[in-house]
Amino acid sequence: GAGVSQSPRYKVTKRGQDVALRCDPISGHVSLYWYRQALGQGPEFLTYFNYEAQQDKSGLPNDRFSAERPEGSISTLTIQRTEQRDSAMYRCASSLEAGPSYEQYFGPGTRLTVT
Amino acid sequence: AQTVTQSQPEMSVQEAETVTLSCTYDTSESNYYLFWYKQPPSRQMILVIRQEAYKQQNATENRFSVNFQKAAKSFSLKISDSQLGDTAMYFCAFMKHGLGGSEKLVFGKGTKLTVNP
Numbered sequence: 596g597a598g599v600s601q602s603p604r605y606k607v608t609k610r611g612q613d614v615a616l617r618c619d620p621i622s623g624h625v626s627l628y629w630y631r632q633a634l635g636q637g638p639e640f641l642t643y644f645n646y647e648a649q650q651d652k653s654g655l656p657n658d659r660f661s662a663e664r665p666e667g668s669i670s671t672l673t674i675q676r677t678e679q680r681d682s683a684m685y686r687c688a689s690s691l692e693a694g695p696s697y698e699q700y701f702g703p704g705t706r707l708t709v710t
Numbered sequence: 711a712q713t714v715t716q717s718q719p720e721m722s723v724q725e726a727e728t729v730t731l732s733c734t735y736d737t738s739e740s741n742y743y744l745f746w747y748k749q750p751p752s753r754q755m756i757l758v759i760r761q762e763a764y765k766q767q768n769a770t771e772n773r774f775s776v777n778f779q780k781a782a783k784s785f786s787l788k789i790s791d792s793q794l795g796d797t798a799m800y801f802c803a804f805m806k807h808g809l810g811g812s813e814k815l816v817f818g819k820g821t822k823l824t825v826n827p
Binding site for chain 2: 626628630635636637638639640643650651654684686688690693694695698699701703704
């Protein structure tokens with residue numbers, strides 16, 4: 596079966612523009628996670644969902660960042676009024692259910708560059 | 711808050727030899743899991759091995775094994791019979807577990823491993 600997919604794979608945007616990053620999890624996976632990975636660093640948690648409910652958004656850096664998963668499947672991470680410091684790889688992961696017993700499967704990521 | 715520290719930014723090993731990657735973590739939790747993830751040049755994230763903190767026996771997966779020292783909060787990864795395909799960034803990660811626990815992974819900064827022919 597298909598893995599986690601993300602689109603676009605690469606996004607270049609000008610400072611001040613809004614961007615929307617899409618994640619399509621593995622079919623049937625209840626839990627969906629967003630991470631951000633700066634160059635040379637490990638991934639950093641942003642937020643996660645069980646079904647359509649956002650369970651933890653403690654990692655979102657500020658109110659320019661938001662995420663939704665309205666039908667409990669596809670999720671969108673939106674960054675408003677982008678800044679250069681937002682440039683990073685944005686990764687999505689999904690798992691069958693929440694919890695460390697269930698492996699998180701990562702997507703290929705969206706590389707965002709803000710110029 | 712939990713922190714994960716990988717003190718070796720880069721390491722190299724000859725093909726067929728054994729290498730150990732270090733990881734320490736800081737937590738006040740008693741119930742948690744630890745993970746090693748591999749990120750090859752393709753930039754995928756692949757789970758290598760997982761350890762449950764309440765299990766004393768060290769996890770093994772083929773050529774990969776861990777040395778889990780709970781009291782010392784240490785979780786090292788040993789790769790035996792290194793292969794060229796093991797060349798990658800390796801990330802150590804922590805997840806708290808239990809009632810009210812957030813299901814987020816907390817990652818270290820990674821160790822870049824190069825396997826030389």
